Structures are given as structure tokens and as C-alpha cells.
Amino acid sequence: MNKTVLVIFITSGFAAPLAYAQSSVTLYGIIDNGVSYVNSSASSLTTKGARLIGAATSFGSGDRLGFTGKEDLGGGSSAIFTLESGFSGNTGALSQGGRLFGRQSFVGLSDRNDGTLTMGRQYDYTFDYVAPMTSWLQFGSIYGAHIGDVDDTFQTYRLNNSVKYQVTPIPGLQVGGLYAFSNQSGGSNGAGFANNRAWSLGARYDNGPLGFATSYLTLNSPSSGQSATNNPNGAVGDEYSLPSSIFYNEGFVNRQSIFAAATAYTISALRLNFMYSDTQLTYQGNRSLRVDNYELNGKYQMTPAFSIGLGYIFTNGSGFTGTGAQSYADGTHPKWHQIDFGVSYQLSKNTDLHLSTVYQRAAGDATEAAINVIGPAGIDKKSQMLVATGLRYRF
Template sequence: MGTLSSTAFAQTNVTMYGVIDTAIRYTNNQVTSNGKLGSQTAMTEGAFQGSRVGFKGEEDLGGGTSAVFKLENGFQSNNGAIDQQGQIFGRQAFVGLKDKSWGELDLGRQYGIANDLLSNYDPLGIGNFNENEWASFYYGTRFDNTLKYTKSFGPVTAELQYSVGERAGQTSIGATSGAALSYTQGPLSIGGVYQQSKDANSALLKVAGLGGSYVAGPATLYVQYFNAKRDPGFAKAASNSGGALANTTLLSNAGNTLKRTDSVWTAGILYQATAVTSFILGYMSDSIKNVSSAGDSGRVSTLYAVADYNFSKRTDIYVEIDRTSLSGGEIQDVNGVMPFAGASLGAGSANAASTRNGVGIGLRHKF
């Protein structure tokens, strides 16, 4: 940790931190260069977290008010490439004011509030392999040009988000707004969220979700449900294009003349067997209405398990296994709008597969 100071102003504490999470992973039914399917062994990002290095700081302004900031770069630990669309600080980049009485207001690139709330009720806190994180693409992970306000009232926390569309004369185009409320007391936590995004053609994405967790001795139980509705043709602009909803991970509904509805359940348990060993079991399931313009339905589900051993507070090694399944119209989804799960299983092709099995062993270090 470094410290920057000035003779004229209060002291600012700046901390450098990071995570490196890397795995060797085997999967079957990956699309090959000739359009067929085959198995793959690769070094990838880890099962738990995207690798990152960041800086955060806080300056006491007096009277219970502080200035805060965070700059966080994401990178792919297997090859050193910048992650998140090539944005230097693509994970987070914001500055804000925090007050003991009035709460915190942050401005910049930040996590969306659906991600903030629902990650609390996910046994992995949202995973990092494609197969154990796909649910997060329904509501988006991070948003540029975002104002986010957070205020706690005892056990209750309220959160508001508005991501500016920045279109002259069309202030709502490309904008995302929402609100979240959570309650945490003792072993119980529950919360709810609503988030809405508007694309370049005023098509809407509406997400509403609920979740809860409960700690019972060495076990923590998790459950959540959210519903995501995309208007016909809903789409985000290409990354780094400056267009509406660019640099988000939102799922598209491009090419679909019908409103797509995804109803997603996640449930799981984290069991702390010893001080250094833990086990995680999780299940995600999405029931889809209007996969395509044909009006067909479909389903995507993933069952996964993780065994984790901690060498220290900062370093752990783990084994993860998972099985992802597609059914109904999702197998023949010619739009390939299910990121990584549908599209990479060859959805819409003659060689489409209905299942994928994966296993990985990873090493994670935090600093």
C-alpha cells in the first residue's frame, strides 16, 4: 500500500490490489474450424474470478465525507491480453463521494445493480468459466457512463443506477436505469432488483429479480430468480463503437421478430468443510420463450461442482466440473444469441450438440 499526501489537504490512502486466476480446462463439443464439434484442452481464465490489477483510494474531506476512486484493469492471465473489449480499465473506472449520513455517489464505468445484487445470491458470486457465468449475460455486468448511488439504513441497503446514453436529443437512447433493495440481518439476506435498458431503436430490456441466502453453521444456501424480457430486435452496439449499450455484455435479441423472455433460476450451497477446504454445488436453469421468430421455446441448464483448498489466505487451488445442456428451440437457435452456451455448442448448425461436459483445475492468488 502506498500513501500520497499534501501539506495543504488531508491524506489520501491508495491501495494496489489484484487477482490472478488461471486454469487448465478440458471441454467436449466445442465448434472446430471446419464447423464440426470436438474436444478441447486449453489454458483459460479461472473458474472463480477474472484476473485483474487495480488501484483504489479514499481521502478524508472532513465532516464525515470522503472522496473515493477505483481503477481496475482486467487481463487474461493465460496470455497477458487486456480483457473487457480492450479497455485499459475495463473492469471499473470511477470517482465518487461518500458521506456517513448521505451515502455514496459514484461516477464512471461500474457494475450494474442487477449484477451487484444477484451476485450476492450466487454460490460462486458469479463464476468465470463460460459455462458457470452465462446467466449474467442476461442483465449485463458493467456499464459505461454510470451514476450509482448507495445508501444503507441499518440492515437495509438501497441502490440506484442511471447509465447515461449520451445521445443528443435522445437522452434515453442507450440508457440503463434501475433500483435495488436488500436486507441483511444475522444469517439471512434477501433482496430484489429492477433494471431497464434501451437500445438505439428504443427496444427495451427489462430485468426483475429476487434472491436470498442463509448461513446455517458451515453451510451457506443460495437461491435466486430473475426474469429478463427483450423486445423484438433488441441489440447492443459493437464494442468500442460508441453506440448505444456498447461495452456491455448484454444478450442480444437481434433477428428475432418476437419478444424473448428468459426465466432463470439459480440455486446452490457452499460448505466450509474445514478452515482450508470448501465445496460448492450449483445449478442454473433458463426456461426460454420465443427463442426465435418461429415462437419456439427452449432451455439451457448447467450443473457444476467445485472443491477448493486454501494454501493460505491469498492462494488456493481448486477442481471444477460442469455439465451444460440445451433443449428445444435453443439447439436450433440460428441467431446464436445464447453467448458461449448456445453459440459455442454449434446452435443452429447441422452439427449442433445438446450437451457439454467440462473439467478444470485452477490456481488463484490474491494480492
């Protein structure tokens, strides 16, 4: 990817021959616009769906504008930062709830031997390590992520107030940990140090044709970020619950835990990936829900310019017999099947044309389909299909 690099050299002071380390700031971004077709789309799980044809943006890769910087501190150490803003290529509006740097915002120190420590608004290790082996990041679009983004592999939410550490103990292996503060003092009535906090662990190994990744994430009272009277300034903000987040919208979530693992194998121009996640949600009123995702996908680089990919996702839910669950299921075992298909053709090093198709069908006790980002298909609509095509430019 070509990037515009601004390099600042400071080599002397006014009165003494002081030498300063080299610093650099890189400007980068993506804009991705196109058109999409959805056979049925509804504003909520309880309304009727209708066909939708319209302009689309950010679907192959989220539109973004970012700055990343590095200053050499000597001895193999550097100061680093990233500020990354998400926006709509169709309207110019800011994404991530209108945050100026809603995608990422952090500063830290990096050492070639001791690892990297960063602080700010950041991704957790589910997204960093496991998500890159899923269909939507391998070859598809944001619509091909798992239903409701229940396992956070789409990053519906980033983690605010977070401290993150990553190290490479041996070549090919990375391990890390993250803690995101609630920024709330101890107290009664649901408030306290643990109210809307999070922590995450992860490991990734990539050496030759074989790759492996695993992660664990726990959120305490993430729904607190939805209420201006509880703790909207905690680890998870108001983006936790979007219209397509059907599992988060069914009640106040007291706790969410996610275990995920994935493996990849490359054979010449073919890359195969298998991913599994187990998500457990505990709601107020002693209700709970477990959702397991199983995904198998493959990407084939037919030529240096043309690639094609296909993936299958099976989502298996169990539990949660409360009244809220009746909006998407009429029993305790909802299931969904999903097919992701994507192709990309590189017009140049920076520009490509891409097409994505997603088909999802509700099964078992599930009563409705709900493709990621698009949201519910509408009452009694057990299947949903999307086709999107666009032009993406990276700089």
C-alpha cells in the first residue's frame, strides 16, 4: 500500500550541538463506495421487511483516514501513536457514534525486545488475532460477519480507557493482554470499579504455511454504556447496541465472555481457514444465552490481480427463554446458516473492484434472518440475501 509519509528531522538546537532522534508521521486511508441490493430489510425484528436498493459505502473495508507516528528513542525503543477516524464515503459523516477518532486512538512505547505498550481506544485481541481468518476480512465485506457480531469479530465496539501490551517471545509467536477501565469509582446502585470494564488475552502464531490464533474477552456490564445515567464513559460506549445487534438488544447485559480460536493453512495460491467462537451472555433477571459460531472459508488467488473466496458459517444458539428472545426465536435453540462469497480485481496496487454476496437462513427455533450491519429481514422472513459491488481506493 502506498502511503504519504511526512518525515521530520531535528538535528540541532540553538546554542548547543544537541541531536534528536528521527521522527515520522504517516497519513493513510481507504474510501470504498458502491451499490447494494437486499431482498428484504426491516427497521426492527418486529416490523415488515421490504426490498432495498441503494448506495453503499465502507463495506469492503471501512472508510477511514488515519495518522500513525513513530519516534526513535534509541536502543531499539520508539514512541508511537495512531489516530484513525471512520467516516461515510457517501455523506462524509463521521462513523463510530460521531467520534473524531472513533476507529483507534492510542499512544505508547515499543521496544524490539520488550514488546509494545499502548493506551487509549483500541481493538481487543479477538479482532487483532482471530478475526483476520474470517470470511469478511479474508475476501468478503462487512455484511459477511457473524450474525449480531455476537463474538466481536466485526468490532461493533472498540474498548475505551484501555491499556494493551503485546510481545513476541519467539519468532512467529505474539502474545498480549489488555485491560479497559470503567473509569468509575466504587459505589452502590450498580455503580463501581467493575461497572463497564473489560479485559482480553490473546496469542497468535504464524510461521510458513500454518497459522493459529486464540483469544478471550470478558465485558462486565457493557450495556451501561447505553445509559447517560449509568456509565457511558466506561470501556464500552454507545456503539455496543446497533440495530443489527439482535443479541445485545434483548435486555441489559450484565456480562459477556467470548472465547475464540482459528487456524489457517496455505497451499500455494489457496488459503484455508477454520474459526470457532463461544460467546456467553448473562442478562439481568438471571437469563442467559450461549452462541457458538463455526466458520470454514477459503480464498484462492487465481492471478496476481484476481482473487475469489467462499465461506460457510453455522451459528448455534441455546438458552435465553425470556420474553425478549421471542423477537428472534420461538424456542431455546435458534440456529442460522450463512454463505459468504466474494471476488476482487486489482486495477492497480491501490485500487480494486470488488463484489460480495451474503445469504443467510434462519433454522431451528430462529424465526428471522439478520445479516450483519443490514439488520433484520423482517417479521417471518427466515432468509435474507445481499449483493454489493464497489470501487475501493487505498492510500
